[in-house]
Each structure stands twice: as C-alpha cells, then as structure tokens.
Amino acid sequence: MSFFQFFVWGAWLITIANYWFGTKQWDGTQFGAVFATMGIASLFMPTLLGVIADRWVNAEKLYSLMHLLYGATLFYLPEVTDPQTFFYVMLLAMCFYMPTLALSNSISYTALTNGQYDLVKAFPPIRVWGTVGFIAAMWLVNLTGNKATAYQFYIAGAASFGLGLFALSLPKCPPRNINRQSQSLIQTLGLEAFRLFNNYKMALFFVFSMFLGGALQLTNAYGDVFLDEFKFYPKYIDSIVIQRSTIIMSISQISETLFILAIPFFLKRFGIKKVMLLSMLAWVLRFGLFAYGDPTTGLWMIILSCIVYGMAFDFFNISGSLFVETSTNSHIRSSAQGLFMMMTNGFGAVLGSLLSGWVIDEYFTIAFPNIASLAGYLQTDVDNGSLRHLIQERGISIFRDGSFSSDILLKDWHHIWLAFAGYTLVIAILFALFFKHKHDRVTN
Incomplete structure (x- = not known):
C-alpha cells in the first residue's frame, strides 16, 4: 500500500512543471493555481473522509473507492486543451487523491495498534516504502522520456487502478462502535477532532504545520523546472543535470528513506519540538544550497540540497503524523489525521502555491x-x-x-531560492520561541 500510495503521485508531481511550461507552454500564474488544487482539496476532503471513516464506512473501502476515481480522472487529464479546464480536472483528481494520504496513515496505525506494535518504531519502516515508490515512479517517467508528456498521467492512473483493487484485501478498519444516544451534536457529526484547536500546544502545532506545508509545495512545484532551465545556458548543455534532472531530484527521495528510518531514534530522544526545528533548519539549507548551486562547479550544492531534503520532509511530515496519532485517541484517529493533512496539504499548500506563483511572476x-x-x-x-x-x-x-x-x-532562481530560505528561517525562529513541549527522553 505504501509503495503504490506514493508511486501514483510521484509519477507526475515533480515533472508536471515540464509538461505545463514545456509541452503546453502555459504561464506561471496559472501553474501556481493548478498546484494549489492539492491544497484546495485538502481543505475539506481529508477531514470529511476521515469523519466518514471514523463514523460510518470502513477506511480501507473508502481508500479503494478514492483511488479508482483518482485513476479515472488522471486518464482524462491529457485530453484537456486549455489551462482553465485543466485546473478543474486536476482539482477533481486531488479531491479523490488527497484524502488517501490520511486514510493510508489511519489504515497503517489501525493495523499496527491491533497487532500491539510500538507505533514510533514500527510505522517508519513501513512508510519508507512510500518513498521507494515515489522514487521508482520518478525514475520510470524520466528514463522512458515521459517527464514532459501525457504518459506520466497514464502511468499514475494505471497504478492507481491497481491500488484501488488491492486495497480491498487490506486489513479491515471498521468505524468505532459508539453509543450514539449519549453523544453531543459535535460528536454525532464527527467533528470532535476540531476540539484539538482548544489545546494551545496542538493549535500552535497545526499553525506551524500549515506554514511548513507551504514550504513543501515550493520545492515540489519548482524543483525540477529549476534544474531544467539550466538548458538555456550553453555551457551547461551537456550536464547530467540537464539530461536527467528528475533523477537528480530523486536523490531527495532516496535521502528520505534514510531519514524515515532515523525518526524513531530522534523522536524518542529529542521530542517533537527539536525534531520539527531540525526540519525547519533543513528547509533553510535546502533552499539556500539551491540558490548557489549550478550543474558544474556548484553540482555538490544541488546534490547536498537533495540530501538535506530527506530530513526537511520526514522530520516534519512523518514525525508530525506520529505526533498527532500519539496525542489523540482512537475514536478520532482518521479525522485527526485528516485535520493534519488539511493544515499542511490544505491551507499550507494553497498559501505556498498561490502566493509563490504570484510573487515569482511579479518580482522574479x-x-x-x-x-x-x-x-x-x-x-x-x-x-x-x-x-x-x-x-x-x-x-x-x-x-x-x-x-x-x-x-x-x-x-531569477538565485533570488527565488534565497527568498524561500528567508521564509523558512523566520518560521523556525518563531517556532523555537512560541512552541512549548516537555519531552521525556526515552533511551531504549
């Protein structure tokens, strides 16, 4: 499940910019809007589907349905001939896909909890296969010459169909049996997870997750097209960065596999605050190294930036999911994960995609x-x-x-990446000052 969950995303997420700017030659502001569809869908779909999974329908059945619909929408996407329609079709695809990120976490946590596993130790080695799937998809699209073609969507769609059918064989994750007669209206509607905002620490955690979610969208949207645009410099034309930009970017995901496995060590010894701070500082490095890198003498900076990405992404995304899971009870497991996705891939993605698209077009x-x-x-x-x-x-x-x-x-990529680095540095400083969390260190 983890492998194909991210395979069906990685087949186009990093390379869609090449399809948009190269094959279609549509403008950047519209591209920012298309990337924002992930955020718009995440504003309501993960939470809504999480509530349904917690209250009425088996999580694995919802998961199956969403992937079948996502695959069908991706198969239609290449038929679109104008950017406005492309936006709406992609929005529909994201409405089907984005909830599956939270549902896959919920399914994993349910199976591990029922098996009496230690979540912090057991989940990362399972989740690492998602990163392997993402890498496999990137390499497949790049090596087959499809990073700027419609075939990237067909590859993702076919894999999503397969995953939708496979999901029916996953462990059963039925809704919790609750006495509905003694429930409040909020509990009846399945909105209990929103009470997490009454907790100062959790509310602050979600707010900073939103801002970090914006940083993640910046690197997803512009990383590969940044490397690809070095082709306009004749002195770089024979560089491997030009010929295999997507494979170079996949170093980021390869790095993820190592940092995912390191999460149990860091979380148990340092706690969520220090781990999140490490993630934020890694984002600063990620963008700063991109700002000064180039395909020849600065190639080491590009490669190091990709390596640093593993810490930036995992210590935020995976650790954050584990923190939410261990800070809530099983009755709101799916909706709490949906809430986390809403803040990161919802509000954060909209903020990062729309604002960055406008700022880059206007100033850079x-x-x-x-x-x-x-x-x-x-x-x-x-x-x-x-x-x-x-x-x-x-x-x-x-x-x-x-x-x-x-x-x-x-x-002007140099100043674009410096601006992004400054943005994440400010977030890191504010997080260090305002987020309070007492961690009891675990040494075994």
Missing part, C-alpha cells in the same frame, strides 16, 4: 525582448548557434533582426 521573472539581451544575461556569445537552437527548441521563433515573436521569460 525576467523578460528578454531580443537575443542580444538574453545572451548578455546568460554570459554567452550573441551568435552562438546553440543558443539559437535552444531558443527555437522552446518554441519561440526568432526574426532576422534577432528579436523574438514574444518576450522570452526566465526566472
């Missing part, structure tokens, strides 16, 4: 009206044939006088 995008101005920016010869070839590959025709049929737009 450079327009070049002719080949001379572009050549100067790229520090290359105006008459360099490879530069003209690269421009034409992008689908922009060149007039005889060297001007373009329309401005060519490049993003």
Whole structure:
C-alpha cells in the first residue's frame, strides 16, 4: 500500500512543471493555481473522509473507492486543451487523491495498534516504502522520456487502478462502535477532532504545520523546472543535470528513506519540538544550497540540497503524523489525521502555491525582448548557434533582426531560492520561541 500510495503521485508531481511550461507552454500564474488544487482539496476532503471513516464506512473501502476515481480522472487529464479546464480536472483528481494520504496513515496505525506494535518504531519502516515508490515512479517517467508528456498521467492512473483493487484485501478498519444516544451534536457529526484547536500546544502545532506545508509545495512545484532551465545556458548543455534532472531530484527521495528510518531514534530522544526545528533548519539549507548551486562547479550544492531534503520532509511530515496519532485517541484517529493533512496539504499548500506563483511572476521573472539581451544575461556569445537552437527548441521563433515573436521569460532562481530560505528561517525562529513541549527522553 505504501509503495503504490506514493508511486501514483510521484509519477507526475515533480515533472508536471515540464509538461505545463514545456509541452503546453502555459504561464506561471496559472501553474501556481493548478498546484494549489492539492491544497484546495485538502481543505475539506481529508477531514470529511476521515469523519466518514471514523463514523460510518470502513477506511480501507473508502481508500479503494478514492483511488479508482483518482485513476479515472488522471486518464482524462491529457485530453484537456486549455489551462482553465485543466485546473478543474486536476482539482477533481486531488479531491479523490488527497484524502488517501490520511486514510493510508489511519489504515497503517489501525493495523499496527491491533497487532500491539510500538507505533514510533514500527510505522517508519513501513512508510519508507512510500518513498521507494515515489522514487521508482520518478525514475520510470524520466528514463522512458515521459517527464514532459501525457504518459506520466497514464502511468499514475494505471497504478492507481491497481491500488484501488488491492486495497480491498487490506486489513479491515471498521468505524468505532459508539453509543450514539449519549453523544453531543459535535460528536454525532464527527467533528470532535476540531476540539484539538482548544489545546494551545496542538493549535500552535497545526499553525506551524500549515506554514511548513507551504514550504513543501515550493520545492515540489519548482524543483525540477529549476534544474531544467539550466538548458538555456550553453555551457551547461551537456550536464547530467540537464539530461536527467528528475533523477537528480530523486536523490531527495532516496535521502528520505534514510531519514524515515532515523525518526524513531530522534523522536524518542529529542521530542517533537527539536525534531520539527531540525526540519525547519533543513528547509533553510535546502533552499539556500539551491540558490548557489549550478550543474558544474556548484553540482555538490544541488546534490547536498537533495540530501538535506530527506530530513526537511520526514522530520516534519512523518514525525508530525506520529505526533498527532500519539496525542489523540482512537475514536478520532482518521479525522485527526485528516485535520493534519488539511493544515499542511490544505491551507499550507494553497498559501505556498498561490502566493509563490504570484510573487515569482511579479518580482522574479525576467523578460528578454531580443537575443542580444538574453545572451548578455546568460554570459554567452550573441551568435552562438546553440543558443539559437535552444531558443527555437522552446518554441519561440526568432526574426532576422534577432528579436523574438514574444518576450522570452526566465526566472531569477538565485533570488527565488534565497527568498524561500528567508521564509523558512523566520518560521523556525518563531517556532523555537512560541512552541512549548516537555519531552521525556526515552533511551531504549
């Protein structure tokens, strides 16, 4: 389950920017909106489905249905020919997929609890297979030459169909048997998980999770297209970063597999506050190293940034899920996980996707009206044939006088990543000051 849960996401999540900007040549503001569909769907779907799983329907059956519908929507997505329709179809796909993130956690925790396992020790080695699945999907799409084609959606859709059928064989996760006659209206409607906001520590944890969720969307949305745009620099044209950008990005997920397995050690010895702080500082490093990296002399920075990503993602996402699970009771297990997803992949994703798309277009995008101005920016010869070839590959025709049929737009990645690094640094400082948590260290 874990393997294919993330395989069906990894097949397109990192490479959709190449499909959007390269194959379709749609603009960046619209792309930010499409990436925000994950957040919009997460505002209500994980919590809603979590409530249904806690109250009325087996979690594994809901999980199966959602994946079957997600797969069907992905198969239709390549038929879309305009960005506005693409947005609505992707939103529908995300309404089906995003709840499965929380449901898969709930199914795992139910099975482990029923088997009397230590969740902190037992869950990470299971969840690590999700990262392996994500890596496998990225490599498959890149090595088959489909990172900018519609086939990435077909691959994800077919795998999602298979997972939907397989889910019917998962351990049964029935709703909790509760005496409904003695319940309050909030309990009857399955909204008890929202009472977690009455707890100052939990409320603060959810708020900071929202801001970190925004940081996660930044790297998902722009990481691969950042590496891909080095192709406009003739001096980097033969670099492995250009030829295999998605595989380079997969180092991030390979790093995840190691840090996931380290979570039990860090959580038991240092507690959730220090682990979350480590995650935030890792995000600062992630973005800062990207800001100064390049495919030749700065390649080590790009690789190190990908390695650091493992700590940034796992120590926030996986540890946060475990913290929510161990801080709540089994009666609200699915809805509490849905609430966590709502804050991170919901409000956080909307904040990160829409705001970053607007900020990048408004302040960090450079327009070049002719080949001379572009050549100067790229520090290359105006008459360099490879530069003209690269421009034409992008689908922009060149007039005889060297001007373009329309401005060519490049993003100022150096300052984009520095801005993102500053954003996460501020979050880390505020979290250290305001989040209070007493941890009883466990040494065995």
